[in-house]
Amino acid sequence: MKTENQKAWFFVLPVLLLVAFNALIPMMTVVNYSVQETFGNNVFFFEGLRWFEQLLNSERFHAALGRQFMFTGIILAIEIPLGIIIALSMPRQGFWVPVCLVLMALPMLIPWNVVGAMWNIFALPDIGLLGYLMNTTLGINYDMTQSPFAAWATIITMDVWHWTSLVVLLSYAGLVSIPDAYYQAAKIDGASPFKVFRYIQLPKMKQVLTIAILLRFMDSFNIYTEPFVLTGGGPGNSTTLLSIDLVKIALGQFDLGPAAAMSLIYFAITLLVSWLFYTLMTKDDAK
Amino acid sequence: MFGWMAWTWPTILFFCGLFTAMAIITFIEIRYPGTSERKGVLGLTTTRGDRLFLSLLGAAYIFLAWIFFFGMPLWGPLAISIGWGVFCFWKV
Numbered sequence: 479m480k481t482e483n484q485k486a487w488f489f490v491l492p493v494l495l496l497v498a499f500n501a502l503i504p505m506m507t508v509v510n511y512s513v514q515e516t517f518g519n520n521v522f523f524f525e526g527l528r529w530f531e532q533l534l535n536s537e538r539f540h541a542a543l544g545r546q547f548m549f550t551g552i553i554l555a556i557e558i559p560l561g562i563i564i565a566l567s568m569p570r571q572g573f574w575v576p577v578c579l580v581l582m583a584l585p586m587l588i589p590w591n592v593v594g595a596m597w598n599i600f601a602l603p604d605i606g607l608l609g610y611l612m613n614t615t616l617g618i619n620y621d622m623t624q625s626p627f628a629a630w631a632t633i634i635t636m637d638v639w640h641w642t643s644l645v646v647l648l649s650y651a652g653l654v655s656i657p658d659a660y661y662q663a664a665k666i667d668g669a670s671p672f673k674v675f676r677y678i679q680l681p682k683m684k685q686v687l688t689i690a691i692l693l694r695f696m697d698s699f700n701i702y703t704e705p706f707v708l709t710g711g712g713p714g715n716s717t718t719l720l721s722i723d724l725v726k727i728a729l730g731q732f733d734l735g736p737a738a739a740m741s742l743i744y745f746a747i748t749l750l751v752s753w754l755f756y757t758l759m760t761k762d763d764a765k
Numbered sequence: 766m767f768g769w770m771a772w773t774w775p776t777i778l779f780f781c782g783l784f785t786a787m788a789i790i791t792f793i794e795i796r797y798p799g800t801s802e803r804k805g806v807l808g809l810t811t812t813r814g815d816r817l818f819l820s821l822l823g824a825a826y827i828f829l830a831w832i833f834f835f836g837m838p839l840w841g842p843l844a845i846s847i848g849w850g851v852f853c854f855w856k857v
Contacts (some may be wrong), residue, residue: 503770506780510771522771527832527839534833579788746825753822 505745511738518732529739538723539740543747546720550698553611553637557694558687560638561645565653566679568646571724579650582643590640594707597636601708622709626716633705633717640704651685654719688759692752699748783821790817805857816857820850 490492512529514522532686535538568578588596603609603621612620622628656678664674702721711718711726724744728737782826790813800812811819824846831842 506776507770509779510773510776513773513776514771516771520769520771522773524773526775527837529831530829531836534829623834743829746829750822750826753818761809 479577488554492735495703508738508741511734512742513735515735525735529736530743533736533743541715542718542720542723544717545718546699549633549637549701549719550695552634553641553698554640554691554694556634557642559690561690562649562683562687564646565649566675568650570654579647582646584643585640586643588640590703591707593636593640594704597639597704598708601632617646622713624713626713627714629709629717634706635703636704636708637698641697645687645690649683649684652686654678656682680734684759688756691759694756695755696748696752699751786817786821790814807857809857811857816823816853818851819857820846823853 492633512525513524513616515525538678562747569575585593591690600606601620601622603623609620609622612618619625620628622632660678660682661674664678669677700721701719704727705717705719706722706725709717711722720740721744724737724740727733732745793813800814802810802812804810809815825840827846827849828839828842831839831845835841
């Protein structure tokens with residue numbers, strides 16, 4: 479039998495300790511909170527699985543969960559195809575490559591709360607550039623502080639603006655890694671641009687697209703800062719996504735038990751969907 | 766030292782079970798290396814760790830679904846979860 483060098487374990491040990499302190503131990507504390515009630519001062523009362531029962535049957539939770547899935551579904555349906563289209567139309571060589579890459583990367587460099595604040599000011603109906611243009615110049619009634627539809631349109635546009643670049647950059651990396659020989663072969667066979675895309679570019683981008691979809695799913699499913707700064711969950715509750723509702727319960731109402739139960743369900747959903755995505759998209763490679 | 770973590774006996778037992786399960790599969794891996802990778806009935810290639818993960822994640826959903834549809838008591842989902850776990854290690 480071959481003896482393996484096990485020293486590598488010492489190199490991952492610091493990371494393991496760090497993860498234990500910033501993720502594992504807080505997560506265990508959340509599990510502990512989820513079965514108890516507290517009124518502060520570190521005094522707890524055991525409640526069993528009552529919060530889970532209450533939460534799973536609560537209209538408010540169902541509504542927030544529905545909104546969360548709708549948000550994630552819409553932004554994925556827009557950002558993934560749009561990202562691929564932009565990546566396909568970007569130049570592969572020459573002067574414009576770095577210009578395009580830097581322009582694409584710019585939105586991602588802006589801190590999330592700044593993005594929220596920027597779009598908030600941009601979209602305000604009276605002083606914002608977009609709001610003023612829509613209402614006064616184009617005569618379209620657009621007020622994200624009053625109309626749920628306008629609020630949704632704004633948070634989705636904001637997310638598309640902020641994160642399509644990630645899909646673009648990943649797809650672009652996949653595209654430039656395709657050797658020229660593939661395109662030459664396709665040219666000899668007289669393949670149409672669509673066939674080139676379907677049988678050469680898309681399969682070669684599959685790996686990076688898997689990562690792009692996974693990252694966009696997780697980030698958008700856990701999104702908090704941008705919609706919180708932009709709409710604050712309003713008007714009414716129309717843009718109260720799961721994380722915003724969670725913070726309202728945990729910090730606004732100081733219901734730590736129910737909030738912990740909600741976090742665990744939230745975590746279970748993220749875990750399952752990420753696992754499904756990853757498994758389904760890498761299934762064929764394992765053969 | 767652990768006072769701030771608000772421990773309760775049920776959660777202590779839960780985590781002991783979880784870490785014991787992880788320790789057991791680590792021990793089996795050291796004893797019989799190779800992760801026992803195979804292609805199961807769901808068409809997925811799974812290792813021992815994957816099967817444990819699926820058993821636990823599945824159990825969480827079985828319990829949540831039971832609480833949603835029927836509420837207490839929870840002997841039913843416990844039995845289903847054990848069955849699911851056996852299925853995972855046996856067939857998946």
